Amino acid sequence: MVTNLPAEAKAKFAKYMEAKTPEEKLRALQEFLAAVPKHKGTENLVRWIRKRMSELREEVEERGKKKSGSGTSIFIEKEGAAQIAIIGFTKVGKSALLKALTGVNVTVSDIPYTTKIPVVGMLNYEDIQFQLVEVPSIVPTGGTWNTRTISLARNCDGLAIVLDASRNFIGEFKEVNNFLAEHGIHTVKPRGYMEIERKHDGGIRIVNYGKLLCPESEVIKLMNSYRIYNAVIKVYGEAGLDEIEKAIYENIVYKPTIVILNKIDLLESQDFLDEFRRSLPNEIPLIATSALSGTGLGSVGYTLFQTLRVIRIYTKPPTGKPSLKPLILRKGATVLDVAKAIHREFVEKFSYARIWGPSAKYPGQKVGLDHIVEDKDTVEINIKR
Ligand SMILES: Nc1nc2c(ncn2[C@@H]2O[C@H](COP(=O)(O)OP(=O)(O)OP(=O)(O)O)[C@@H](O)[C@H]2O)c(=O)[nH]1
Ligand SMILES: [Mg+2]
Known part of the structure; x- marks a missing residue:
């Protein structure tokens, strides 16, 4: 209402x-x-x-x-294809996983709350790097510690919730999920929601990724009544005025999420694992790992790649070889996004592009700015002389 x-x-x-x-x-x-x-x-x-x-x-x-x-700084500068916050209760093995996955030197210990400041490691998957950030454990009783954990989770591109297979992981998953939701962080895309980015100029602009349930003029009126005159509003799913007002106050965000069930070497019964798998929403993949023995670690990179909808684009000049280092974009990106990522000039003076790879009907296909690119495409942009 x-x-x-x-x-x-x-x-x-x-x-x-x-x-x-x-x-x-x-x-x-x-x-x-x-x-x-x-x-x-x-x-x-x-x-x-x-x-x-x-x-x-x-x-x-x-x-x-x-x-x-x-005090400690709460922002970690982003590097690589995406920043993933490794989050969970204490002693589930977050540090052990970070160390095993990235080789970073971090203290693994049986003493609770050992990791007090965020620790960063880079995980390689093919020619992509994911920046993993172990954030301080969630303290069930709350307190200032959680404020920092939340702000780190809010700023990342995706979440890896870590659970301990020797504990009541089904219950603990719900607790972590509720904790995040209480702070406006959703692990499943809400049916309808909006993100509001305040700007300095440009008026109210609505970018519709879903279905807006009211006229745009109503949205602008509501925003103006809160004295918001410049903002980009992104609409996901079905959303109306209620969702907008909610977004003004609560600043809800959605983070693509994976679940890592660690210490699988200590799992008591396969039945619990099957039950857990069935209870998880479709969009949240589950990986069973043991940081101790190395089981399951190999699939973390691929799972992040899939869940974060990462695609790699190799760019090439009209006369020359494709870049070795890919440009990182998200599924659904177009030639326009590729051009933007290279340089503004490529957008302003765009003439046509040629494509090789999965999205091309034939090698070297000529396309325009709205062509949707796919992972491992090579794109050559030609500008007007
Ligand atoms: N059996 C087994 N033990 C593990 C595994 N991973 C971690 N551990 C042990 O679990 C304990 C906690 O590991 P940490 O990685 O320090 O836990 P954390 O989640 O980082 O906890 P914080 O102290 O809150 O940072 C340590 O004694 C680890 O040796 C695993 O896969 N199997
Ligand atoms: Mg730790």
Whole structure:
């Protein structure tokens, strides 16, 4: 249900969005909460505000600590084809897996919560590299530790949820999944959802990957009522005004996810594994591994490649050899995306492209900007002289 907030409350929310520091945001949210009328239609919103306020309080606390020198950076710069957050409860073997998969020197230990700051390793799959980031374990009782874990998970391109085969992994998977969902991170594409990217100019632009259930003018009106005048709104699945308002507040994201059931050497009964496999949504693949013996490790790269819908494109100049290093794009990408990734000039002066490989009807097929490329295509872009 759309909340139908009075203009005064929306103005307060606009102030929250403009706030820079956690302290300012917290103060602005407090004012917003006071201005929101309390009734059935705003129940979810009020719940969200309270949750966001408690997260901000933790952030404020964390920053206080940082000033005294004990804080750590929460952003890991992206490298390779995609950044994957390795996430789970303590002692499931995240560090052991990271070490076995990437060779990075990380402490594996029987002491809980050994990994306190994110650790990065590169996993090679054919000519692609995935950046694996072990994030600090989820603490079931919450606390500032989880704020960092969540922000790392929010910023990655995909998730690898690690579970321990010697524990109640079916229950623990649900716990991890719920924990993520509570923080607006979905492991399965919601039926309908939107992502809002705030911009500095360009007005409200709607990019429709799904079905918009209301006129675009209504969307723009709603955004403007929150004083959002410049943004790109991406629509996935079936979504209407409710989903947009939700996106304004909650900032929901979807992360392609794989599940790694580690310590398979300690699995008590195959029945549990079969039951688990059946209970998982279709789009979440399951890999059974043992970081100890090496079982299953070989399929992690391929599974990430599939789940993240990665494709490799080799580019070549009109007279010359294809590049050795591929350009990394996502399934569904077009020649336009290839041109953009090389240089703006290739878009502006585009004449035609020639394609070799899986998407070409015959080698060297001449195509335009809207041609959909496939993994392992070679693309030659010709520009107007
Ligand atoms: N039997 C068996 N033990 C494993 C396996 N993988 C990890 N372990 C053991 O599980 C314990 C925890 O491993 P870690 O990799 O440190 O766990 P973690 O998930 O990184 O936990 P944090 O301390 O929260 O970072 C260690 O004693 C490992 O030796 C495995 O595949 N099989
Ligand atoms: Mg660890």
